[in-house]
Amino acid sequence: MDLKIELDRIGFPMIYIEHSKGSFYMHWLPVTKIQLEYWLCSGSVNVFDARWYNEVMDYNPRVSPGYIKSDNYWESFVTGILPSEIKQFIAWLGRDYDLPTDEQWQAAYQTLKKEAADSRYIETLTGVGSLNRRAKTIVKNVNISVGEARFEARGGRTLADQALMRLGVMEYVYRDDRRNTYGGYGQPNPTFFGTTETPDKGYPQRLIDEHEGAKMPHYGFRLIKRVTGS
Amino acid sequence: MSRIACPYCCTIQTFPDGQVCKNCNETVPENYLTAARVNSPFYMAVVGMSSHGKTTLIHSLINTIDHLGKISRGAFLTALDDHTATELKLIRQRISKREANNATTLRPKGVYLQTPMVLSLKSFMTDNRHTLVIYDIAGEAFSDRAEIQQYAEPLKLAHTIWFIVSQHDLTHANSEYSTLADLFNIYVTGMERAGANPRGRNLHLVYTKADKITNQLPNEVLEYIRNDPYSNLAGQSPRDLKDKQFNETSYVAELNTNSEHLLEYTRYDVDSGIAFINMAEDYEMALSFSVNTALGGDHTPNRSQIEYESLRVLDPLIWALQDNVGLRPGRNGQTSEIVLILDTGYNSKRKIYEQKLPSHFFTALSQHGDVKTYYIGTMAPMIQSGIEPSNAAPDNETQPYIGMILDQLREGTQVVVLTCQRIGDLLDFHTSEWHQRLSIITFDQRPYEVQRNDPWPRSVDFDVSKTPASQVEKIIKRLFEKTHG
Numbered sequence: 001m002d003l004k005i006e007l008d009r010i011g012f013p014m015i016y017i018e019h020s021k022g023s024f025y026m027h028w029l030p031v032t033k034i035q036l037e038y039w040l041c042s043g044s045v046n047v048f049d050a051r052w053y054n055e056v057m058d059y060n061p062r063v064s065p066g067y068i069k070s071d072n073y074w075e076s077f078v079t080g081i082l083p084s085e086i087k088q089f090i091a092w093l094g095r096d097y098d099l100p101t102d103e104q105w106q107a108a109y110q111t112l113k114k115e116a117a118d119s120r121y122i123e124t125l126t127g128v129g130s131l132n133r134r135a136k137t138i139v140k141n142v143n144i145s146v147g148e149a150r151f152e153a154r155g156g157r158t159l160a161d162q163a164l165m166r167l168g169v170m171e172y173v174y175r176d177d178r179r180n181t182y183g184g185y186g187q188p189n190p191t192f193f194g195t196t197e198t199p200d201k202g203y204p205q206r207l208i209d210e211h212e213g214a215k216m217p218h219y220g221f222r223l224i225k226r227v228t229g230s
Numbered sequence: 231m232s233r234i235a236c237p238y239c240c241t242i243q244t245f246p247d248g249q250v251c252k253n254c255n256e257t258v259p260e261n262y263l264t265a266a267r268v269n270s271p272f273y274m275a276v277v278g279m280s281s282h283g284k285t286t287l288i289h290s291l292i293n294t295i296d297h298l299g300k301i302s303r304g305a306f307l308t309a310l311d312d313h314t315a316t317e318l319k320l321i322r323q324r325i326s327k328r329e330a331n332n333a334t335t336l337r338p339k340g341v342y343l344q345t346p347m348v349l350s351l352k353s354f355m356t357d358n359r360h361t362l363v364i365y366d367i368a369g370e371a372f373s374d375r376a377e378i379q380q381y382a383e384p385l386k387l388a389h390t391i392w393f394i395v396s397q398h399d400l401t402h403a404n405s406e407y408s409t410l411a412d413l414f415n416i417y418v419t420g421m422e423r424a425g426a427n428p429r430g431r432n433l434h435l436v437y438t439k440a441d442k443i444t445n446q447l448p449n450e451v452l453e454y455i456r457n458d459p460y461s462n463l464a465g466q467s468p469r470d471l472k473d474k475q476f477n478e479t480s481y482v483a484e485l486n487t488n489s490e491h492l493l494e495y496t497r498y499d500v501d502s503g504i505a506f507i508n509m510a511e512d513y514e515m516a517l518s519f520s521v522n523t524a525l526g527g528d529h530t531p532n533r534s535q536i537e538y539e540s541l542r543v544l545d546p547l548i549w550a551l552q553d554n555v556g557l558r559p560g561r562n563g564q565t566s567e568i569v570l571i572l573d574t575g576y577n578s579k580r581k582i583y584e585q586k587l588p589s590h591f592f593t594a595l596s597q598h599g600d601v602k603t604y605y606i607g608t609m610a611p612m613i614q615s616g617i618e619p620s621n622a623a624p625d626n627e628t629q630p631y632i633g634m635i636l637d638q639l640r641e642g643t644q645v646v647v648l649t650c651q652r653i654g655d656l657l658d659f660h661t662s663e664w665h666q667r668l669s670i671i672t673f674d675q676r677p678y679e680v681q682r683n684d685p686w687p688r689s690v691d692f693d694v695s696k697t698p699a700s701q702v703e704k705i706i707k708r709l710f711e712k713t714h715g
Contacts, residue, residue, distance in 0.1 A: 011637075034633060034655070034658070037629065037631050037633060037634065037654075038609070038634050040606045040607070040629050040631070041608055041609055041610060041628065041631055041634050042609055043267065043609065043610070046626075049627070050627065050629050050630065053629065062654070062655075064655070064657040064658040064660070065658055066657075066658065066660065066661045066662075067657065077288065095353075096303075102330050131242075132637060133637065134633065134637065134658055145587060198320070
């Protein structure tokens, strides 16, 4: 499979996913704390101050890209955040960005799961000229760390695993086409958060408050970017 | 807390009295101030001798920008003040009636600088709004010692200068400046006289009236001009442009190649072109080139109705926007950019601002290069490069992060951070080349530790009990000796 790559406005990679109901780009990895920090420092947010961000990091501390290892790589990603807060980040990132629907997330997972993991995908991603330098380190080090992590999923390691759709974090998705309710897809590393969830069961995890979500240490997100015209 | 330049008189201030400029008493548009607090506005000086096509280019460009929504999703242009709104209306009318510009009717004799156009451009090349302030300055002003003083302020503010040259008029008209080097010399001398140091600016040479020099331009350049997908954008149907949406990566790649061809053309085929390039390099200017024709052909005063065929008029703007959003790479090895980052945390008021350290550090650092000042945890400079920051403590605390500033800096940039608190993302840069280029000034009577017992190598403790000025000078001297030693 040839990866078609685009960068978000911060320079983090997104990959092209072909989908019958409209193709899209999806973040290669869940959204990182570095991406969130760009937003927090953009001057467009007042409510989300240092105290708010410290609370987010209380759920899941921050690891620097150069210090990512198999027992902490999930600390790169934003968790402990509400969907309503994510929406403000999305509004800053650009009009074509959004959370994926459960159908889009599952379509991406099924597409990537068909391909065996391969280091050349990482070489392709990190070879993009204008990639953010810290994103490059994260992509490389997360791949090495997850490769080292004990991998229990059946069927061997796939491209979906390299993209951390398993052994990453739980990710918010929309559960309905009107984008009013939320669920979760993914499979966190059990050292980080023990759960029996797996995307292979084919439907997202239900939340108690499906309209608001909740701040949870293992719940993060990745975004899609609509392809213009689709 | 941001210090913003009044677009009309260029006085930098915090606008304590709302929207009214404390110097010229003009009411500055609220939209301008709001946008400027998020991203520094982009001040452009468009400089060119009469009849070289400067005003025609600006009008043609604005007419093209007006229709950018056809090729860039969500893009639109708005005027931010009444004067600009009226100007836009006139430009639209003139173009719809196919009237040629007549600069002499637009500008009374002896008036070399028009009221700036203050515009907001959304969703082109970034999702942000760009606030553009365009100063149209007649080249003739530069040769007049008294006159140029009046235009000093816009020239000091402008980071990018469009140097408009009609090579045809330069060689054919009876002008006292007959070569590119002559023109450049008169501009830089004028700028220096006005106290606007030309050193380190982005200089974009725009060859206008390409239709008059088709016999001189290299074939690659001619082909590039003729293949403009966005020629006469105003007249093109959005449907026809559906498959020709603006692709920044490929367009910028072509733009760069064309600039390289024009550099060669200037060097080898333009009279005194080599002297011009050498002079610009001596001033450490980042030089780029573009070529266009705003009208696509000749027009004469007795032919008031003309068919417009503008070609490649967007290119100077794309160069300028690249500069503005930091997309354009620096000139490796020749940079002298220095960035000063100021803490905004609780303790900074007493330890940094009351000691007037922003001024002291700015002055000391300015001896080594062009200083740009940021508040910690912000993405845009608090003030234009080369302008002294305020010693007033900011009203709001920002996040203690510097990564988003470092990520956008060009190679070789030196950074000095004044901080009274922990920097949340410094560890991200611990194993990078920033060790040699990033200095941290602390106020805790010990060096800055990135992790426990792991000090940042270029960390200096500032003793608040000593005289700030001499201490700052010593610190900067030592840090720069370390860099160059």
